[in-house]
Amino acid sequence: MNVLSQGREGWHVSFVMKHPLLLCTALVALCAAAPAPSPAALAPVEIVAAAPVSDWAPIAQADLLVMDLAPDAKGTGRRVVIQLLPAPFSQGWIGNIRKLAVAKWWDGTSVNRVQDGYVVQWGDPDGEDKAKAKALPEGLGNKPQDQYIETAAAKPGCSSDFCLEDPTPEQWFKAGLRSDPYAAGTGIYQGWPLAHGKKQNGLYEVWPIHCYGTVGVGRDYPPDTGSGAELYAVIGHAPRQLDRNIAVVGRVIEGMEHLSSLPRGTGDIGFYKTAEERTPILAIRIGTEVADLPRFEYLSTESKSFAAYADARANRRDAFYIRPAGGVDICNVPVPVRRVP
Amino acid sequence: MNVLSQGREGWHVSFVMKHPLLLCTALVALCAAAPAPSPAALAPVEIVAAAPVSDWAPIAQADLLVMDLAPDAKGTGRRVVIQLLPAPFSQGWIGNIRKLAVAKWWDGTSVNRVQDGYVVQWGDPDGEDKAKAKALPEGLGNKPQDQYIETAAAKPGCSSDFCLEDPTPEQWFKAGLRSDPYAAGTGIYQGWPLAHGKKQNGLYEVWPIHCYGTVGVGRDYPPDTGSGAELYAVIGHAPRQLDRNIAVVGRVIEGMEHLSSLPRGTGDIGFYKTAEERTPILAIRIGTEVADLPRFEYLSTESKSFAAYADARANRRDAFYIRPAGGVDICNVPVPVRRVP
Numbered sequence: 001m002n003v004l005s006q007g008r009e010g011w012h013v014s015f016v017m018k019h020p021l022l023l024c025t026a027l028v029a030l031c032a033a034a035p036a037p038s039p040a041a042l043a044p045v046e047i048v049a050a051a052p053v054s055d056w057a058p059i060a061q062a063d064l065l066v067m068d069l070a071p072d073a074k075g076t077g078r079r080v081v082i083q084l085l086p087a088p089f090s091q092g093w094i095g096n097i098r099k100l101a102v103a104k105w106w107d108g109t110s111v112n113r114v115q116d117g118y119v120v121q122w123g124d125p126d127g128e129d130k131a132k133a134k135a136l137p138e139g140l141g142n143k144p145q146d147q148y149i150e151t152a153a154a155k156p157g158c159s160s161d162f163c164l165e166d167p168t169p170e171q172w173f174k175a176g177l178r179s180d181p182y183a184a185g186t187g188i189y190q191g192w193p194l195a196h197g198k199k200q201n202g203l204y205e206v207w208p209i210h211c212y213g214t215v216g217v218g219r220d221y222p223p224d225t226g227s228g229a230e231l232y233a234v235i236g237h238a239p240r241q242l243d244r245n246i247a248v249v250g251r252v253i254e255g256m257e258h259l260s261s262l263p264r265g266t267g268d269i270g271f272y273k274t275a276e277e278r279t280p281i282l283a284i285r286i287g288t289e290v291a292d293l294p295r296f297e298y299l300s301t302e303s304k305s306f307a308a309y310a311d312a313r314a315n316r317r318d319a320f321y322i323r324p325a326g327g328v329d330i331c332n333v334p335v336p337v338r339r340v341p
Numbered sequence: 342m343n344v345l346s347q348g349r350e351g352w353h354v355s356f357v358m359k360h361p362l363l364l365c366t367a368l369v370a371l372c373a374a375a376p377a378p379s380p381a382a383l384a385p386v387e388i389v390a391a392a393p394v395s396d397w398a399p400i401a402q403a404d405l406l407v408m409d410l411a412p413d414a415k416g417t418g419r420r421v422v423i424q425l426l427p428a429p430f431s432q433g434w435i436g437n438i439r440k441l442a443v444a445k446w447w448d449g450t451s452v453n454r455v456q457d458g459y460v461v462q463w464g465d466p467d468g469e470d471k472a473k474a475k476a477l478p479e480g481l482g483n484k485p486q487d488q489y490i491e492t493a494a495a496k497p498g499c500s501s502d503f504c505l506e507d508p509t510p511e512q513w514f515k516a517g518l519r520s521d522p523y524a525a526g527t528g529i530y531q532g533w534p535l536a537h538g539k540k541q542n543g544l545y546e547v548w549p550i551h552c553y554g555t556v557g558v559g560r561d562y563p564p565d566t567g568s569g570a571e572l573y574a575v576i577g578h579a580p581r582q583l584d585r586n587i588a589v590v591g592r593v594i595e596g597m598e599h600l601s602s603l604p605r606g607t608g609d610i611g612f613y614k615t616a617e618e619r620t621p622i623l624a625i626r627i628g629t630e631v632a633d634l635p636r637f638e639y640l641s642t643e644s645k646s647f648a649a650y651a652d653a654r655a656n657r658r659d660a661f662y663i664r665p666a667g668g669v670d671i672c673n674v675p676v677p678v679r680r681v682p
Binding site for chain 1: 414457458489520522523552554563577581584586598603605657663673
C-alpha cells in the first residue's frame with residue numbers, strides 16, 4: 001500500500017508531486033482558509049517544490065564543512081555536507097573547527113561511535129588516551145561554557161546578518177510552533193531553529209537547539225567544553241536535554257544517510273569495540289576548498305513559501321490526512337535545503 | 342573525548358555505571374531536592390539499573406510480534422521484537438496482524454522502504470499491484486478510521502488492565518511532561534505514551550502517539566485505513582502529525598538497529614528501486630510461537646523508579662550536565678524495556 005506517501009521531506013528536499021501545484025500566493029490563502037484536509041491542499045514537500053526562486057537563500061561555501069568517509073562496501077563514495085551555525089552562536093568552537101579543517105587534522109581519523117536513536121560521533125579514536133591522542137593544532141583554546149547561550153537585547157540598531165537584537169525573539173518565525181517543553185519559546189530565524197528563555201530586564205537568553213541532523217561538539221565532564229575536534233550528529237528523536245549543555249555548531253544538509261545508516265556500536269553507549277568496525281574519515285574540508293562541491297540554498301524562513309510550508313507541517317490538509325494536528329514542535333519543521341537547481 | 346557519556350538509553354536498557362547507586366527511595370527525595378546538577382545525582386540509565394525487581398512489569402509473549410529478517414552480510418541474524426499495543430487501542434488492526442502472523446503471511450515478503458529520518462516499511466512489495474499482490478487471509482476487514490481514537494469517560498468502576506476510565510487522563514503519569522504542541526495533554530499509562538484532547542461533556546478523546554520506534558499500519562488514501570499487512574516503524578524524530586491519522590499498533594522493544602541502520606531507499610520517499618535492494622523477511626510470528634524468545638519486562642510506569650527516571654529525563658542533574666532542561670516531551674521519555682535478568 002501507498003503508505004505515508006506525503007512523507008517528511010527531510011533535510012534534502014525530494015519532489016513528490018501528487019496534485020497540481022498552486023501559486024504560493026494562492027496557497028497561503030487556501031491553507032489559511034481550509035479547516036480540514038482537502039484534496040486540493042498541498043503537502044509540505046509540494047509547497048517547497050512550488051516556491052519561487054526568489055524565496056530561496058544561498059548558503060556560502062565558506063560556511064560548509066565537507067566530510068568524505070571511506071567508500072561503502074560497494075565502493076560508493078560517502079560525502080556528508082554540514083552547514084556551520086552563523087554568528088553569534090558557538091563561534092569559538094566553529095573557529096577551532098575551521099582551523100582543524102585547514103590543518104587537515106581529521107584526515108585519517110574515524111567515526112567511532114554510533115548509538116541507536118541518539119548520535120553518531122567522529123574524531124580521534126585515541127582522543128581519551130593522553131599517550132596516544134593525536135596532537136591538536138596550535139591555538140585551540142577551551143571555550144567557556146557560558147558561550148552555549150547568547151544574550152539578546154530588545155533594542156534596535158543591529159545590522160548583523162544574524163542579529164539577535166532586531167528582530168527580537170517575539171518576532172522570530174513562530175507560526176504553528178505551539179508551546180515547547182524545553183524553553184519559554186522557540187522560533188526560526190535566518191534559517192535556524194532557536195530557543196529562548198523568559199524576558200528578564202529586557203534581555204533574553206537565546207540558544208541553538210538539538211534536532212535530527214544537528215551537529216555538536218563532543219566534550220568531557222564540565223568544565224570541559226570540547227575543542228571541536230570531536231563532533232557528533234543527532235540520528236534520533238531530538239535530544240533537547242543537551243540544549244545549553246553542549247556546543248551546537250551546525251547541521252547536516254546532505255548525506256545524512258551516510259551517518260544514520262552506519263552499523264550501531266558494539267560497546268557501551270555505541271562506541272565500537274574494535275578499530276576494524278570504525279568508518280575511516282578520508283578528509284574534512286571547508287566548502288571553499290572542495291572543487292566539486294555543488295551550491296546549496298535554503299528556503300528563506302522569512303518567505304511566504306516557508307510560512308505556507310510551516311503551516312502545512314502544523315496542519316496537514318493534503319489528501320493523505322484526515323485530522324490536522326493543530327500544532328508542531330520546532331524539530332518537526334526542518335528547514336528545506338537543496339542543491340541550487 | 343568521553344562525549345555524551347550519560348546518553349539516551351533507548352528502548353533496550355544499557356548499563357553505564359559512573360556513580361555509586363543510591364536506593365530509589367533516597368533517590369526520589371534527592372532528585373526532588375536538587376535544583377542543579379550534582380555529581381551525586383544519577384543519570385536516567387543509572388536510575389533504571391537501580392530499580393528493584395518489584396518495579397518491573399512482565400510483557401506477555403502473546404503480545405509480542407517477532408520479525409526475523411534475512412541475516413546481514415556477515416551472516417548474523419537480525420531479529421526485531423515488537424510489543425503490540427494493549428486494548429482498547431487499535432485492536433481491529435492488531436487482530437488482523439495476529440491472523441497474518443498465524444497464517445505466516447509475511448514469510449517471504451520484505452522491507453521495501455527506508456526513508457531517512459522517517460520510517461522503515463515492510464510487507465508485500467507488490468501490494469499496490471492488484472494483479473501481483475499476495476492474497477490476504479480471509480476475514481481481514483478494513484477497519485473504520487474512527488478507531489484511530491478512543492473515547493475516555495471520567496467515571497469510576499473500570500477494572501480492565503488498560504482502562505481509560507479510571508484513572509482519567511488527569512491521573513496519567515505526567516511528571517516533567519510539559520505542554521505538548523500536538524494535544525491538550527500527554528501522559529504515560531500502563532507503559533504506553535498517550536495523548537488526549539480537551540475534556541468535553543465529561544469525555545476525552547485519547548490516542549496512542551508516534552515516537553521513535555513506534556510501529557503503525559501502512560494505508561492508502563482515506564477512507565482506506567490499512568489491513569495491518571503493511572507495517573512501518575519510525576526511525577527519526579517523532580512524526581506526531583501522523584497521530585489520529587493512522588493506526589498505531591505497537592513499538593519495537595529489541596532489534597531496532599536492524600531497521601534503523603538499513604540502507605536508505607533509492608527511489609521516491611525511500612522505496613527501493615530494485616528487488617535486490619529489499620531486505621527479505623524470513624518470518625513474522627506471535628511471541629508464543631517462538632521457542633527461543635527471551636522474556637521481556639518494562640519499568641512499571643506506576644513505580645517510584647519510573648517517577649525518578651522521568652524526573653531525571655526532564656532535569657538532568659548527573660555529572661555531565663550543567664543546566665537541567667526543566668521539562669521534556671513525551672517521546673523523550675522512552676519506557677525502559679529489558680530482557681528479564
